Amino acid sequence: xxxxxxxxxxxxxxxxxxxxxxxxxxxxxxxxxxxxxxxxxxxxxxxxxxxxxxxxxxxxxxxxxxxxxxxxxxxxxxxxxxxxxxxxxxxxxxxxxxxxxxxxxxxxxxxxxxxxxxxxxxxxxxxxxxxxxxxxxxxxxxxxxxxxxxxxxxxxxxxxxxxxxxxxxxxxxxxxxxxxxxxxxxxxxxxxxxxxxxxxxxxxxxxxxxxxxxxxxxxxxxxxxxxxxxxxxxxxxxxxxxxxxxxxxxxxxxxxxxxxxxxxxxxxxxxxxxxxxxxxxxxxxxxxxxxxxxxxxxxxxxxxxxxxxxxxxxxxxxxxxxxxxxxxxxxxxxxxxxxxxxxxxxxxxxxxxxxxxxxxxxxxxxxxxxxxxxxxxxxxxxxxxxxxxxxxxxxxxxxxxxxxxxxxxxxxxxxxxxxxxxxxxxxxxxxxxxxxxxxxxxxxxxxxxxxxxxxxxxxxxxxxxxxxxxxxxxxxxxxxxxxxxxxxxxxxxxxxxxxxxxxxxxxxxxxxxxxxxxxxxxx
Ligand code: B12
Ligand code: SF4
Numbered sequence: 001x002x003x004x005x006x007x008x009x010x011x012x013x014x015x016x017x018x019x020x021x022x023x024x025x026x027x028x029x030x031x032x033x034x035x036x037x038x039x040x041x042x043x044x045x046x047x048x049x050x051x052x053x054x055x056x057x058x059x060x061x062x063x064x065x066x067x068x069x070x071x072x073x074x075x076x077x078x079x080x081x082x083x084x085x086x087x088x089x090x091x092x093x094x095x096x097x098x099x100x101x102x103x104x105x106x107x108x109x110x111x112x113x114x115x116x117x118x119x120x121x122x123x124x125x126x127x128x129x130x131x132x133x134x135x136x137x138x139x140x141x142x143x144x145x146x147x148x149x150x151x152x153x154x155x156x157x158x159x160x161x162x163x164x165x166x167x168x169x170x171x172x173x174x175x176x177x178x179x180x181x182x183x184x185x186x187x188x189x190x191x192x193x194x195x196x197x198x199x200x201x202x203x204x205x206x207x208x209x210x211x212x213x214x215x216x217x218x219x220x221x222x223x224x225x226x227x228x229x230x231x232x233x234x235x236x237x238x239x240x241x242x243x244x245x246x247x248x249x250x251x252x253x254x255x256x257x258x259x260x261x262x263x264x265x266x267x268x269x270x271x272x273x274x275x276x277x278x279x280x281x282x283x284x285x286x287x288x289x290x291x292x293x294x295x296x297x298x299x300x301x302x303x304x305x306x307x308x309x310x311x312x313x314x315x316x317x318x319x320x321x322x323x324x325x326x327x328x329x330x331x332x333x334x335x336x337x338x339x340x341x342x343x344x345x346x347x348x349x350x351x352x353x354x355x356x357x358x359x360x361x362x363x364x365x366x367x368x369x370x371x372x373x374x375x376x377x378x379x380x381x382x383x384x385x386x387x388x389x390x391x392x393x394x395x396x397x398x399x400x401x402x403x404x405x406x407x408x409x410x411x412x413x414x415x416x417x418x419x420x421x422x423x424x425x426x427x428x429x430x431x432x433x434x435x436x437x438x439x440x441x442x443x444x445x446x447x448x449x450x451x452x453x454x455x456x457x458x459x460x461x462x463x464x465x466x467x468x469x470x471x472x473x474x475x476x477x478x479x480x481x482x483x484x485x486x487x488x489x490x491x492x493x494x495x496x497x498x499x500x501x502x503x504x505x506x507x508x509x510x511x512x513x514x515x516x517x518x519x520x521x522x523x
Contacts, residue, residue: 001131004046004068007094009053009085010034010165011078014379015483017055021438026054027168032152032176032224033099033121034073035161039153040126041071052165060088060487067092069133072114073100076357077385079378080480083113084490090115091490095133102378104191105358108502111140113492119144148181151201155208159215174222174251175212179205179235183227185255187280189322191360192226199231202238209242220249220273228252229263236266249273256306264313274316274428276350279303282336283327300336304343315425317347323403324354329393334402338409346422348432349410352383353403354391359503368504375470375500379480384444388500396465400452407448411441472496 012029013022030052038050046069053059070089074082079102086096097116110117115136116129122145129143155162155177166173179202182195212219229235229252239250250267251274259267259277267275283295303319311317321337341349356364356373367373372390380386391399409415416436423429435441454461460473477496481488499505 001044004041004130004133005066006038006041006046006048006069006071007067007089008034008038008041008048008050008071009059009073010050011053011072011074011081013053013055014078014081014382015055015487016485019055019439021434021440022055024169024171026056027052027165028172028174028222030162030165030176031073031100032158032178034071035158035165036152037071037073037099037121037126038161039157040123041130044127044130046130050161050164052168054168056168059085060490065092067094069097069130070094071097071099074098074102075100075382076102076105076378077380077382078102079106079110080491080495081379081484081487083492083495084484084487086113087492088487088490095135097129101191101357101360105360106378106498106502107142107359108506109358109498111142112138113495114140116140117142120148121145122149148195148198150198151204152178154204156211159211163215172220173216174220175216176224177205177208177221178224179228179238180225180230184230185227187278188363189325189354189356189361190226191357193361195226197230199234202234205235206238206242209239209248213243213247218247218249220251223250223252225252227258228254229258232258232263232266236263236270239270240266243270245269246271252276253278256303259306259310261309264310268313272314274318275310275314276318276320277307277310278320279340280320280322281325281327282333283325296332297336297339300339300343304340307340307344307347311344311346315423316428316431318350319344319347320350320352322352322354323406324387324389324391324394324399326392328391331402334406337406341410341415342418345415345418348419348435351403351407351410353387354389355381355383355387356389357381359506365504365507368501371467373500374465374467375472375498377472377476377480377496378498379483380476385447390465390467396462397452397455400448400455404445404448404452407441407445411436411445416441470497 010031012026034050038048041048051057067089072082072085082098082102089096095115097118098110098114099118099121103110103117104119107117107119117140118125125143125145155175162175178200180197180199182197183192184197186193248271250272252272253276256277256279282299307317307319356367367389374388374390376386376388381388416433419432420429454475455465458473458475463469464471464473480496484491
């Protein structure tokens, strides 16, 4: 195989930025897989450059010339940026490959703009791409392993890439690690609800933690496990075995049901400083939150007590909610969340609007069948800038009124003060404050109010939201162009639009193909 010049770009954001939060945090949101792919390409003997794009790099100038192959890792919110970049690199003669959440969720769209689109990715898939490395246009090829990889290179192996990325993080440096893949729970809206749970090699994990303690003074590790601690004892035993208490700080996403008091004691002892449990809804998903059949105000009380208990052990908690679920109707769900804000003042509430990311989750097929999915450009699909599922029990103005009311309540000066007062640790206190007064709190209130105003005043808005037309309001078109900056010139024709029913159509096509074979088998 000839030696290839390969660039790998990890897009952690969707366009150029100057925001302070981005400067501090974006490099800490780097993904693990681009580093893994870089390593695999090197092991095959190629020249590799990896760039984590945090919004500050001049990507086309820094990385423009002479690449044979360019891999891009992107979330859907960065899809338009990825499409523009692919177009740019193709114009320079490169072959382009897309991987990551967008490729997993929207392969039917992504193949229009990339030579290869990858689903589950293991070393064999990467080897196939390297061996073939050819133009596939106008339509790229979709390649996917049958399952998640059984093993992934750890921190020691990825260190040179981690180190280079963390150099872009001036204050807080978070090292991304993985202890498991998939999840045993089956929350129907989640990409991992159908991915079997598997623990990764605990010996690699232990070695990595030891390695990290030698490399950094007091490392901070962010676990990228979809649900940290499913095999709680095994994972914590491994940490306990090699990390003396107080030597590493950890951050993890975990479901409430895994956070009972004995577990909390162990988490505290082992340096867990931030936890992000999903509450999602006051009426549904009892298994995940460990509240069984409790719902409504009873669930609020139970969850709130639980969160307050967690905060006795872990200084920083972000409680995640999904707004606009089908089980919600009327004022009650929003009012209940406000009660939660009062009763657990120290927790930071993270609100996501119900989003159907293409073929991520089985539930999305149902939304598509019911024609409830709106073709908002991917750029807005980050759980906040657009809700691409028409709510079942609210009309749009009503939903936005509730959303604004809840967000204003959560980021009122009273709530900000309560949150500040309820915490003792310095960094979490200020972290909450900054999040509230920056783009996440105040910024979102402003944005939601703009959308709400346009639902009344902008003649293009309601027809699009009511699915009477797929013509995108100019507001969204301008915003994308503005956000992409100079790269918007490279946005391919048609790249602002996608078929929001592509998943349903591909499932129907598969079923139609299987049909004759099934009839033969019956005959
Ligand atoms: C950990 C995590 C995070 C972490 C780390 C993010 C990161 N940079 O990786 C944090 C907390 C920072 C985060 C933030 C966000 N997240 Co998140 N996150 C996850 C989570 C729980 C696990 C992802 C993971 O690392 N899995 C382990 C890896 C190894 O597996 P994998 O992701 O399946 O990847 C496989 C393939 O896709 C491929 N692959 C992956 N990347 C690449 C890259 C290349 C180049 C190649 C070739 C292949 C490849 O190889 C892997 C092995 O098969 C998933 C949910 C889930 N359960 O999967 C959501 C998820 C990925 N997040 C999601 C979202 C929406 C967000 C946010 C927008 C939320 C927000 N409002 O802020 C932000 C966006 C951040 C960004 N970088 O743009 C969505 C993405 C949907 C989409 N299509 O975009 C998901 C799927 C959750 C959901 N809602 O269903 N997230
Ligand atoms: S517990 Fe979390 S990771 Fe697991 S299926 Fe539910 S939402 Fe997904």
